[in-house]
Amino acid sequence: MNKYNHKEIEQKWQEKWQKDNAFKIDKDDNSKPKYYILDMFPYPSGDGLHMGHTESYTASDVYYRFKKMQGFNVLHPQGFDAFGLPAENFAIKTKVHPAETTEKNINTYIGQMKMLGLAYDFDEKAITSDPKYYKWTQWIFEQFYKNGLVYKKTSKTNWCPSCQTVIANEQVVDGKCERCGTEIEQKEVPSWFFKITDFADDLIEGLKKIDWPEHTKKNQVNWIGKSEGAEIEFRIQNSEFKIKVFTTRPDTLFGATYMVLAPEHPIIENLENRIQNLDEVKNYIERAKNKTEMDRIEGKEKSGVELKGIRAINPANNEEIPIFIADYVLGGYGTGAIMAVPAHDERDWEFAKKYDLKIEPVISPMIVQNPDYSVKHSEQKSVINFIADVREGKYCFAEVGYLVNSGKFNDSYSVAAKETITKEVGGKMTINYRLRDWSISRQRYWGCPIPIVYSPDGTAHLVPEEHLPWTLPADVDFVPTGTAPLAKSKELKERTEKIFGAGWTPEVDTMDTFVDSSWYFLRYPDPHNEKEFCSESRLKNWLPVDLYIGGAEHTYMHLLFARFFVKAMNKIGLVNFDEPFQRLRHQGMVLDAQGKKMSKSKGNVINPNDMVNRFGADSVRTYMLFAAPLEDEVMWNEDNIVGVYRFLEKVWKLNSKVKNQNSKSQFKIQNLLHKTIKKVSNDIDNLKYNTAVSAMMILINEMEKEEEIAQQDYENFLKLLAPFAPHITEELWQILGNTNSIHDESWPKFDENLMKDTSHTVVIQINGKVRGEIQIEEGTSDDDVKKLAMEQEASKKWMMGNEPKKIIYVKNKLVNIVI
RNA sequence: GCUUAGGUGGCGGAAUUGGUAUACGCGCAGCACUUAAAAUGCUGUCCUCUUAAUGGGGAUGCGGGUUCGACUCCCGCCCUAAGCACCA
Numbered sequence: 001m002n003k004y005n006h007k008e009i010e011q012k013w014q015e016k017w018q019k020d021n022a023f024k025i026d027k028d029d030n031s032k033p034k035y036y037i038l039d040m041f042p043y044p045s046g047d048g049l050h051m052g053h054t055e056s057y058t059a060s061d062v063y064y065r066f067k068k069m070q071g072f073n074v075l076h077p078q079g080f081d082a083f084g085l086p087a088e089n090f091a092i093k094t095k096v097h098p099a100e101t102t103e104k105n106i107n108t109y110i111g112q113m114k115m116l117g118l119a120y121d122f123d124e125k126a127i128t129s130d131p132k133y134y135k136w137t138q139w140i141f142e143q144f145y146k147n148g149l150v151y152k153k154t155s156k157t158n159w160c161p162s163c164q165t166v167i168a169n170e171q172v173v174d175g176k177c178e179r180c181g182t183e184i185e186q187k188e189v190p191s192w193f194f195k196i197t198d199f200a201d202d203l204i205e206g207l208k209k210i211d212w213p214e215h216t217k218k219n220q221v222n223w224i225g226k227s228e229g230a231e232i233e234f235r236i237q238n239s240e241f242k243i244k245v246f247t248t249r250p251d252t253l254f255g256a257t258y259m260v261l262a263p264e265h266p267i268i269e270n271l272e273n274r275i276q277n278l279d280e281v282k283n284y285i286e287r288a289k290n291k292t293e294m295d296r297i298e299g300k301e302k303s304g305v306e307l308k309g310i311r312a313i314n315p316a317n318n319e320e321i322p323i324f325i326a327d328y329v330l331g332g333y334g335t336g337a338i339m340a341v342p343a344h345d346e347r348d349w350e351f352a353k354k355y356d357l358k359i360e361p362v363i364s365p366m367i368v369q370n371p372d373y374s375v376k377h378s379e380q381k382s383v384i385n386f387i388a389d390v391r392e393g394k395y396c397f398a399e400v401g402y403l404v405n406s407g408k409f410n411d412s413y414s415v416a417a418k419e420t421i422t423k424e425v426g427g428k429m430t431i432n433y434r435l436r437d438w439s440i441s442r443q444r445y446w447g448c449p450i451p452i453v454y455s456p457d458g459t460a461h462l463v464p465e466e467h468l469p470w471t472l473p474a475d476v477d478f479v480p481t482g483t484a485p486l487a488k489s490k491e492l493k494e495r496t497e498k499i500f501g502a503g504w505t506p507e508v509d510t511m512d513t514f515v516d517s518s519w520y521f522l523r524y525p526d527p528h529n530e531k532e533f534c535s536e537s538r539l540k541n542w543l544p545v546d547l548y549i550g551g552a553e554h555t556y557m558h559l560l561f562a563r564f565f566v567k568a569m570n571k572i573g574l575v576n577f578d579e580p581f582q583r584l585r586h587q588g589m590v591l592d593a594q595g596k597k598m599s600k601s602k603g604n605v606i607n608p609n610d611m612v613n614r615f616g617a618d619s620v621r622t623y624m625l626f627a628a629p630l631e632d633e634v635m636w637n638e639d640n641i642v643g644v645y646r647f648l649e650k651v652w653k654l655n656s657k658v659k660n661q662n663s664k665s666q667f668k669i670q671n672l673l674h675k676t677i678k679k680v681s682n683d684i685d686n687l688k689y690n691t692a693v694s695a696m697m698i699l700i701n702e703m704e705k706e707e708e709i710a711q712q713d714y715e716n717f718l719k720l721l722a723p724f725a726p727h728i729t730e731e732l733w734q735i736l737g738n739t740n741s742i743h744d745e746s747w748p749k750f751d752e753n754l755m756k757d758t759s760h761t762v763v764i765q766i767n768g769k770v771r772g773e774i775q776i777e778e779g780t781s782d783d784d785v786k787k788l789a790m791e792q793e794a795s796k797k798w799m800m801g802n803e804p805k806k807i808i809y810v811k812n813k814l815v816n817i818v819i
Numbered sequence: 820g821c822u823u824a825g826g827u828g829g830c831g832g833a834a835u836u837g838g839u840a841u842a843c844g845c846g847c848a849g850c851a852c853u854u855a856a857a858a859u860g861c862u863g864u865c866c867u868c869u870u871a872a873u874g875g876g877g878a879u880g881c882g883g884g885u886u887c888g889a890c891u892c893c894c895g896c897c898c899u900a901a902g903c904a905c906c907a
Binding site: 214215216218219222223225227229245246247248249260302328329330333334335337338339340341345346347348350432433434552553555556589623626627628629631632633634635637639640641642643644646647649679690691693694695696697698701761762763765767768769770773805806807808810813814816817818 | 844
């Protein structure tokens with residue numbers, strides 16, 4: 001038999017599978033149970049597939065092959081998130097049209113995926129930049145629009161001076177543009193928004209019924225940031241103006257000794273003529289304006305300026321209190337104004353200490369004023385001292401408790417007082433979210449055009465459905481000038497006037513690419529449909545997605561946006577489910593051998609193609625999954641992959657020990673084989689691939705020691721390995737005389753009878769310490785085992801003549817003699 | 820600072836969820852094969868005491884606790900990584 005030649009084998013089978021259309025499925029076949037496994041589709045960058053893709057796509061490919069062998073009709077599609085900035089930036093540099101680069105890159109990716117033996121049917125892919133795809137992105141936009149989920153507003157937005165585009169808060173990383181790393185500026189820009197906040201509660205609630213990692217769910221809940229509180233109005237002295245604040249602690253209202261406004265709070269303009277230190281205030285506002293939100297909240301030291309000459313009235317006790325502006329209060333959260341209670345809020349306390357402001361304690365850990373309240377005198381005294389310390393600024397007490405210095409509310413419990421105090425001062429209980437509506441407008445070229453046109457009076461109208469796809473014009477110069485590239489398209493302008501009339505103008509912004517990727521999984525079941533985004537029957541057959549595998553870095557954006565899309569579409573009646581991904585698992589990052597992130601600048605990026613050439617796709621696939629648990633980081637260590645390569649070589653060589661169908665392997669081997677079948681099946685199902693591979697290695701090491709192996713047993717083993725190493729197993733399968741594909745075989749079943757052990761090793765412990773072991777026959781009675789254990793020399797020695805107080809027997813495992 | 824995850828040999832990592840800690844793989848050492856090397860196979864490989872075997876003691880970040888028995892559960896502390904950033 002020849003040496004294991006991975007190159008030859010892998011090329012041979014990849015060509016054969018291609019020729020046989022091995023990865024095609026009948027999407028209307030209802031005779032089998034369905035399973036929909038989804039990968040996060042890649043952005044086709046010029047760098048090609050990276051190791052992170054390799055791990056994640058291999059993980060899903062293994063699951064696909066496993067489920068298929070188990071008799072499921074499995075949909076495991078792939079596509080490309082093809083709109084986006086890199087292609088446009090590349091076009092700016094090289095003048096090569098993004099459509100051209102994108103197509104080239106997609107072909108590279110497809111080639112690489114085939115090289116890895118990934119079983120995708122590329123005739124069924126979805127490409128977001130394809131007009132046949134984005135027609136439906138636009139169509140869904142229009143449905144959202146018609147149902148009041150889209151609105152336009154002019155607002156302060158993050159502006160990336162390098163990309164010349166608006167980016168969402170969620171896409172700002174450390175005050176810098178997520179894509180290019182440039183510092184973000186603030187700019188007033190008109191933008192279209194999706195009302196994701198309408199679904200804030202549903203997005204929290206829906207998490208309860210899906211099988212996602214707990215930390216991912218928690219992170220989404222924190223991101224949405226629901227907080228219950230009250231809105232309360234403070235009057236400004238000698239003026240009709242009022243300032244509304246949001247607070248989660250209305251129970252502390254009596255302790256509000258000053259107010260703080262965000263520098264961008266609109267009321268400041270109205271009061272300018274009364275501000276005595278207007279220059280100082282304007283200066284502060286100007287400085288805050290240039291800071292990004294990140295800068296403002298990152299500063300350790302709080303800063304602020306008092307609005308001199310203006311005072312507010314605390315509605316609870318009618319006291320006059322000063323008003324400050326400070327950039328630690330954000331314009332975009334709550335009402336952009338707070339009441340400051342330094343005695344009971346850490347941030348307010350810090351600010352009050354710095355500017356020497358009054359601190360008034362209004363919450364006590366226990367009731368102090370009620371004379372009937374039966375607590376010891378000494379305890380009363382210490383609480384009174386504690387309150388005095390809080391007033392002096394020694395501590396900040398941010399807990400709940402009992403009210404003091406709060407007039408008629410004294411002694412009431414702070415949780416109960418929230419509502420009564422709010423009512424008393426005419427405020428109302430409200431719920432506030434950290435989540436903001438999703439700004440989707442981008443002043444970029446390479447994106448999905450927003451299907452909106454404006455009549456001569458400036459009113460927005462949807463482009464009627466019959467004109468979809470509303471195509472991206474080709475006659476555009478990409479060089480950014482601060483105005484949207486589409487504004488320069490003659491074709492788009494003429495098209496608009498031709499259809500709608502003279503003076504009509506097109507919307508020139510394109511959509512955030514997260515819009516494209518928020519619904520792509522709905523397209524895969526029916527990617528060629530020109531009449532619907534997906535037919536009703538295919539939707540019903542395939543959705544929701546059963547298993548979604550991808551990186552945890554998408555927790556806040558993609559995964560939240562996709563859930564919003566499905567919830568919105570469900571509300572409109574376009575789909576009949578409200579959670580897109582039933583089960584979600586993350587894969588960890590792939591690091592270099594030193595445990596560092598791979599990056600171009602560090603020059604430690606590893607190209608999957610090189611690895612496949614050197615070790616073969618089967619080794620690369622198996623090693624990626626063997627090296628660490630799927631959700632953990634994997635260090636790509638070239639020295640370690642040889643272990644997997646040797647394993648595959650052993651599998652290969654073992655073929656020469658295979659004896660014909662009628663022979664039987666030793667019981668020992670059959671026993672281990674069936675245990676392995678059970679373990680590998682369970683492990684794959686739970687995506688614990690590392691231990692599945694290890695179990696197969698153990699089996700092979702045992703089989704290797706035998707003179708001969710029954711063909712049936714060897715074949716069963718090959719089936720277990722087939723999802724991980726599809727090429728070598730297919731080749732060996734054929735060498736054994738089979739004419740069909742191993743990947744069309746059914747998954748081996750384990751035989752409980754063959755898994756039973758005839759004897760067991762039982763460990764003997766004296767007082768919990770291991771002192772020996774005995775072999776017992778299967779079926780030995782508990783009493784006999786205990787007796788046997790007591791009779792051992794070692795036991796006698798360690799019992800030192802003592803009678804056991806207690807004997808614990810764990811069936812077939814352990815006897816613990818307690819003396 | 821907050822949140823989440825984690826801390827087990829020289830390294831990547833196992834441990835049936837409270838029952839022999841260190842499976843499997845890498846590396847290392849020795850042996851066999853070879854003119855030699857590579858490759859391959861075999862043996863050994865947590866630390867420590869004892870010349871050594873037998874055997875003993877210790878060890879899952881640190882300190883306590885529960886239990887016949889703890890990597891696993893509880894309390895306190897330390898450290899690492901990732902994410903989030905004053906959310907009123």
